Amino acid sequence: MAQIAPAALSSLQSGLRGWVSGATAILFAIFVRYNRETDAALWHGGNHSNADNEFYFRYPSFQDVHAMVFVGFGFLMVFLHRYGFSSVGFTFLLAAFALQWSTLVQGFLHSFHGSHIHVSVESMVSADFCAGALLISFGAVLGKTGPAQLLLMALLEVLLFGTNEFVLLDLLGARDAGGSMTIHTFGAYFGLVVSRVLYRPWLEKSKHRQSSTYHSDLFAMIGTIFLWIFWPSFNSAPTSLGDTQHRTALNTYYSLAASTLSTFALSALVGRDGRLDMVHVQNAALAGGVVVGTSGEMMLTPFGALAAGFLAGTVSTLGYKFLTPILESKFKVQDTCGVHNLHGMPGVLGALLGVLVTALTTHQAYGDGLQAVFPLIAEGQRGATSQAVYQLLGLCVTMAFALVGGSLVGFLLRLPFLDSPPDSQCYEDQMCWEVPGECTDEAQVPLSVEEPDTRA
Amino acid sequence: MAQIAPAALSSLQSGLRGWVSGATAILFAIFVRYNRETDAALWHGGNHSNADNEFYFRYPSFQDVHAMVFVGFGFLMVFLHRYGFSSVGFTFLLAAFALQWSTLVQGFLHSFHGSHIHVSVESMVSADFCAGALLISFGAVLGKTGPAQLLLMALLEVLLFGTNEFVLLDLLGARDAGGSMTIHTFGAYFGLVVSRVLYRPWLEKSKHRQSSTYHSDLFAMIGTIFLWIFWPSFNSAPTSLGDTQHRTALNTYYSLAASTLSTFALSALVGRDGRLDMVHVQNAALAGGVVVGTSGEMMLTPFGALAAGFLAGTVSTLGYKFLTPILESKFKVQDTCGVHNLHGMPGVLGALLGVLVTALTTHQAYGDGLQAVFPLIAEGQRGATSQAVYQLLGLCVTMAFALVGGSLVGFLLRLPFLDSPPDSQCYEDQMCWEVPGECTDEAQVPLSVEEPDTRA
Amino acid sequence: MAQIAPAALSSLQSGLRGWVSGATAILFAIFVRYNRETDAALWHGGNHSNADNEFYFRYPSFQDVHAMVFVGFGFLMVFLHRYGFSSVGFTFLLAAFALQWSTLVQGFLHSFHGSHIHVSVESMVSADFCAGALLISFGAVLGKTGPAQLLLMALLEVLLFGTNEFVLLDLLGARDAGGSMTIHTFGAYFGLVVSRVLYRPWLEKSKHRQSSTYHSDLFAMIGTIFLWIFWPSFNSAPTSLGDTQHRTALNTYYSLAASTLSTFALSALVGRDGRLDMVHVQNAALAGGVVVGTSGEMMLTPFGALAAGFLAGTVSTLGYKFLTPILESKFKVQDTCGVHNLHGMPGVLGALLGVLVTALTTHQAYGDGLQAVFPLIAEGQRGATSQAVYQLLGLCVTMAFALVGGSLVGFLLRLPFLDSPPDSQCYEDQMCWEVPGECTDEAQVPLSVEEPDTRA
Known part of the structure; x- marks a missing residue:
């Protein structure tokens, strides 16, 4: 096992980080400008009443998305009892980096x-979405990467x-407002393939750290609840203002409620002695948000939203119980957070629900609202079936990008100077963080404060 | 004590849950449709500029209510050191169920x-309000119900x-925007009566678990602060757009600030050696939000808001200190979270403050704004005194619903096949959850990472 | 060491608190009224379409500011392992008091x-801003004051x-929307001077409590992330609706992302064996929000935002590593939370960046938007250079207020009846709070639930 001196590691990492933010900054300087609604000189040149209105909604919504990505993903992954600093810290680092970098790319x-x-x-908002996909992939390789x-x-x-x-939304004209395909499917399978390529046969050396404690599970529930509510x-x-936004919020809400109920029911059913499993509640209860990512605006x-959520919660809970062990033992995919169950399936x-609901589109059902959801159908460029085929094509393209891209990136991550943690030090904060001692004597026993006088 | 095998319990519970979500889903399929502002075909048929405006406000507000119910109530109840999974988990389950079911009922x-x-x-928003009342009742029976x-x-x-x-708002025409009556009084007394009917004389068998730890108290403070800010x-x-919404937010805010100050002052005054009590800070500091639930829009x-909040904080803190022990010893009401102090009183x-402020209503004080707050007075159907009498009647109706309804439900909950936890296993997560071991050796002592080379 | 009996302390404190809220309430009764947009009679008297629009934005934004101050500051200071109750509790108390009192003062x-x-x-919103400055000062004296x-x-x-x-914004006409000067510089240097005056030469008696534990650091990360996202x-x-608000949000966002990246890079570079330090991540990563407080709307x-954030994160991290120890040993400033690094520098x-960007203002760059950012320049009352000089003057005035005011207040806080905690009891919750025992035997070992029957 080639041990690289931490000092070297540090300077390499710092170098990568420095280069990354330096290069990003230069690209910002050259290319990035405020748009018409953000620039002082451009904004006031015309009548912006519609843009104005648009903004009122988008702005708070942006903060909600922000809260969901940072608080939600950050704390959801804190469940590992010796990897909390890394989970929340690297979430923070990766999201901050992705926000800048995807601003440029997008x-x-x-x-x-x-x-x-x-x-x-x-x-x-677009950058937050990209950060979401990245953090899903992070969930698959959590604890096993530097x-x-x-x-x-x-x-x-x-x-x-x-x-x-870009291929899905701009070239194929597929619809995917909440990102069932672009965010969840892509992020999950990309991460799973990376994890497969980085397979560690002797990971059981760190198995004792791949568990939660009582309080780490409560921290993770902070993440779950923030993901749920936002x-x-x-x-x-990203949907159109008005009925479409109303409908998407409402569908998501019903789907989440249903997946929560089915998760609790299934978790008790498959649990030892009928007991509930925190892993299911923390994760599978959220599958309802994923499953209406494409069709929520339709x-x-x-x-339909209830049924979809119920199905998603069921599949996800069963996945955690039965599929994850098989994935590891048979397919050599070590999926730390079970992203295959929450985001993959x-x-x-x-995506398939999106294909189905798209195929059932009629002018009668959408009326004048068709333009906002399916502009190409409304303009007569496509029929419902044709649009459905493009949706399906979108799923195939996403899988191809995730599988091929994930493989290539996985092999790159095996480059030795990237300093992967040894098998015995996975899921361990001390590899990268100064970790305080947990329990001093004093923290354990009541302090010997000089007993103050009583109120005689 | 008839012990039901956990497996039987599990299938019964799953059956109930399955039935519950199955039946809900069927009712949704038959009855529930998008409304005019949510349906693609209906929205675009007319001019919706007002509805549009309405929406901008309601939407973010909805997310705030959502955050308050889920994060606030969920974490406020995590203070019990062996019941955190159940507190936050069952909050999640009950809220998700209530959201679906109350959508149908309402x-x-x-x-x-x-x-x-x-x-x-x-x-x-309406469903979240209903979930709020349910979670208040949950606070009264917390730890003693399966x-x-x-x-x-x-x-x-x-x-x-x-x-x-429905009786209060639609039939009596009472006003109760923030739910002093419909949510807090109803939820608290309903739960207290259920707890009375389920009285456990030998609950001291679990007394050692009815306390907090340092970190469980900090988790509970997450709940407190989210309740406070939202x-x-x-x-x-649910108030009218414009001045009414401004005024309600402002009144609530001042009332909360005042109840926080009076809680700290009183808690130190009645505490042992002048020490503050986390129970008071976590709960009584919020009483200001409850007390302006009816009159906040007036x-x-x-x-007035400051004075009301100051009074509420005082009553609530004194309630925790002196009344809760009497309630248990004399009236056999075991109120786990002290909902009588935070929500009941x-x-x-x-509600009484609402009666008073309503009685003082004049056309001069409200001007053209009277319609938004008291439409029946504005339209000349009622005088201020008459409206005040209806408000008082609303409180009586609420108490009757809570006391009678709570008694009936309490007796139903004693049905043996519902599998109530034994007295010695109250406040204990292991009854329903897989609970991880708390402290492994490793988590206690600094890990023996091979000391890396120093940067020579 | 003059020991005051806790009972006396309690009545003094309660007296102060009672007086404080009593006097505040009386002043409210005499002076405070709803404004035109909050009063029922005034609102409906005219056409308020613009005010209306204004409100849609301000309202959610107010809740965001609220969340940031209470959750953000409250939990950021929970890192001390025996001072969590005080950190979050006194944040709550101070913020609630400041909200009332600054409503009157402002x-x-x-x-x-x-x-x-x-x-x-x-x-x-204004009151929340004032509470922010107060909580920054609290961070400097944290654990050493009653x-x-x-x-x-x-x-x-x-x-x-x-x-x-008032002097800065109204008399000098300086611009400081996000409060680089009024909130951060003022709050930090005020608190640092107070801490200097209250210097404790024997504070090492409490040194063993001036550290974090694993979970207290995770609680602090809740604060960090809420500060970041909001x-x-x-x-x-407080900026003008439209492009100005867009631009401020966007600049803040890029600056925070850059300070996060530079904090991680620097922390690893200066850390022992290349390890990251939670103190840096919790604090310095936020310096990007502080540094664009004045210039964010410009x-x-x-x-520019990226570069400013990068610089702020670097300065802040280096400050924590190298400057804080010197401040304590050479300048006798004991800065518990390092507010000098996060808010001071x-x-x-x-403020200086604001001077620079102001000096570079041209009519061409701002177009019609100049009025919203620099009304005095737009109206021809000042040139860009002149406005820049006023900005610089604003910084000087702020430093003068902070240093002189902090000294005076510091000396007042040394009055003996204010009951400062003894050197050996700093950073200790038990001085003011009932603290539960941390680990009972039961919490440590798996409970002896009677093993339930297996599903035979």
Whole structure:
């Protein structure tokens, strides 16, 4: 086992980080400008009443998405009892990096006019979405990768995410507001393939750290609940103002409620002596948000949302119970957070649900609202079936990007100078963090404060 | 003591849950439809500029209410050191169930037109309010009820909540925007009566678990602070746009600030050696939000809000210190979270304050704004005194619903197959959850990482 | 060491608190009234379409600011392992007090018309800003001051904050939307001077409690992440609607992302064996929000925001590593939370950046948007250089208020009846709080639940 001196590691990592933020800054200086709604000189030149209105909604929504990505993903992964600093810290680092880098990547692909990228609050929502996909992949490799590996993965995954999203939304004209395909399916399978390539046959050396404690599970529930409450905002953030945004929020909400109920029911059913499992509650209860990522803006109907959520919670809970061990033993995929169950399968289900609901589109059901959801159908360029085929194509393209991209990136992450942690030091904060001693004597026993006088 | 095998328990519970979500889903399929503002075909048929505006406000507010209910109530109850999984987990389960079920119940009562219920983002706020009342009742029975009991209680309480709310707001024309009566008084006394009926004389067998630890108290403070910051949104969510919403938020805010100050002052005054008690800070500091639930939208004046909050904090703190022990020893009411002090008494005070402020209503004080707060007075159908009498009647009706309903539900919860936990296993997560071991050796002592080379 | 009996302490503290809230309430009764947008009779008297629009944005933003101050500051200071109750509890107390008291102080200075103060939701944002400055000062003296000292400090600091803000914004016409000067520079140097005056040469008696534990660090990360995600709302809350608010949010966001990256890079570079330090991540990563407090609303450009954040994160991390020990050993300033690094230096840098960006203002760069950012330049009353000089003057005035005011307040806090904790009892919750025992035997070992039957 080639041991690289931590000092060398440190300077390599710092070098990568320095280069990354230095290069990003230079690209910002050259290319990035405020857009019409953000620039002082451009904004006041015309009548912006509609843009104005648009903004009122988007802005709070942006903060909700932000809260969901940072608090939600950050704390959801704190469940490991010796990897909490890394989980929340690297989430923070990766998200901050992805926000900058994906602003550039998405900007070049979507809003590059007159040799400049034009940014606005909407750029922030797009970047948060990209950070979401990255953090899903992080969940698959959690505890088994060093910071330099993670930064390289982020650098490349943001590129692939942006390209895949561009192909799906701009070239194929597929619809995917809440990202069942672009965020969840892509992020999960990309991460799973990376994890497969980085397979560690002797990971059981760190098995004693791959568990939670009582309090680490409570910290993780902070993440779960923040993901739950802000998911309606997440799915509806990029949809059209008005009924579409209402409908997306409502569908997401019903789907989440249903997946929560089915998760509790299934978890007790398959649990030892009927006991509930925190892993299921923390994760599978959220599958309802994933499964309506594509179809949430469509006329899914409230019952459709409930049924989809119920199915997603069921599949996800069963996945945690039965599929994850098989994935590891048979397919050599070590999926730390079970992203295959929370994002992978529900994401694919969500994409297929999107195909189905798209195929059922009629002018009658959508009326004048068709333009907002399916502009190509409304303009007569496509029929419902044709659009459904493009949706399915979108899923295939996403899988291809995730599988091929993940393989390539996985092999790159095996480069020795990226300093992967040894098998015996996985899931261990002390590899990268100064960790305080847990319990001093004093913290354990009541302190010997000089007993103060009583109120005689 | 008839011990039911956990397996049987599990299948019973799963059966109840399955039935519950199955039946809910079927009812959704038959009855629930998007409303005009959520349906693609209906929205675009007309001019919706007002509805549009309305939406901008309601949407973020909905997310605030959501955050308050889930994060606030969920974590506030985590203070018990062996019941954190159940507190946050069952909050999650009950809220998710209540959201679906109360959408149906409230929908049948309020928005049933042409054989369908029409739902929108406002339905979510209403459902969150109902979940709030349910979680207050949960606080009274916390730790002494199994999941099947809780689900049955939820099933029935949501029905009673919806009916009581319908009688108060629609039949009596009482005003109760923030729910001093419908949410807090109802939820608290319903739960207290259930707890009385389920009285356990030998509960001291579990007394050693009915306490907090340092970290469980910090988790509970997450709940407290989220309740505090989002209470202005909670109280103002269903009020009229404009000055009414401003005023409600402002009154709630001043009332909370005052109850926080009076709680700290009183807690130190009655504490051993002048020490503060976390129980008071976690709970009584919030009484200011409860006490302006009815009158917050009225012309209470900033000073009125301060005075009300100050009083509520005082009553609540004294309640925790002196009344709760008497309630248990003399009246056989075991109130785990002290909901009588945080929701019961401040709720009744809030209702009475509403009566008082309503009686003082004049056309001069409200001007053109009277319509938004007291439409019946503005339209000349009622005088101020008459409206005040209806407010008082609303409190009486609420108490009747809570006491009678709570008694009936309490007796139903004693049905043996609902599997109540034995006296010695109250406040114990292991009854229902897989609980990880707390401290492994490794978590205690600094790890023996091979000391890396120093940067020579 | 003069030991005051805790009972006496308690009554003194309660007396101070009682007086404080009593006097506040009386002043509210006499002076405070709803403003035009909050009063039922005034609102409906005219056409308020613009005010209406204004409100949609301000309201959610207010909740964001609220969340940032209470959750953010409250939990950021929980890192001390025996001072968590005090950190989060006194944050709560001080913020609640400051909200009331600064409503009066700021009201007298800014919105006193016809013998009354007129309050609205905007008053809440202003009060939250003042609470922010107070909590920064609290961070400097954390653990070394009793509640009576803190309340007296709050009483006086709110007065000074209001006066300084009035001089800067109203008299000098300086711009400081996000408060680099009024909030961060003022709060930090005020607190540091107080801490200097209260210097404790024998503080090492409590050194063993001046550290974190694994879980207290995770609680602190809750604070960090909430500060991070809501900082764009914080900085943009008082800016003009439209492009200015967009731009401020966007600049804050890029600056925070850059300071996060530079903090991680520097922390690893200066850490022992390349390890990251939680203190840096919890604090220095936020310096990007501080540094664009003044210039965020200006045409800073995205690259400018990145560069500013990068610089702030670097300075802040280096400050924690090298400057804090020197401040204590050479300058006798004991800065518990390192507010000099997070708020002091980045605040001064932010003020200077504001001077620079102001000096570069051109009519061309701002177009019609100049009025919203620099009304005095737009109206021709000042040139860009002249405005820049006023900005610099603002920084000097702020430093003068902080240093002189902090000295005076510090000496007042040494009054013996304010009951400062003894050197050996600093950073100790048991001085003021009932603290539960940490680990009972039961919490450590798996409980002996009678093993239930297996599902035979």
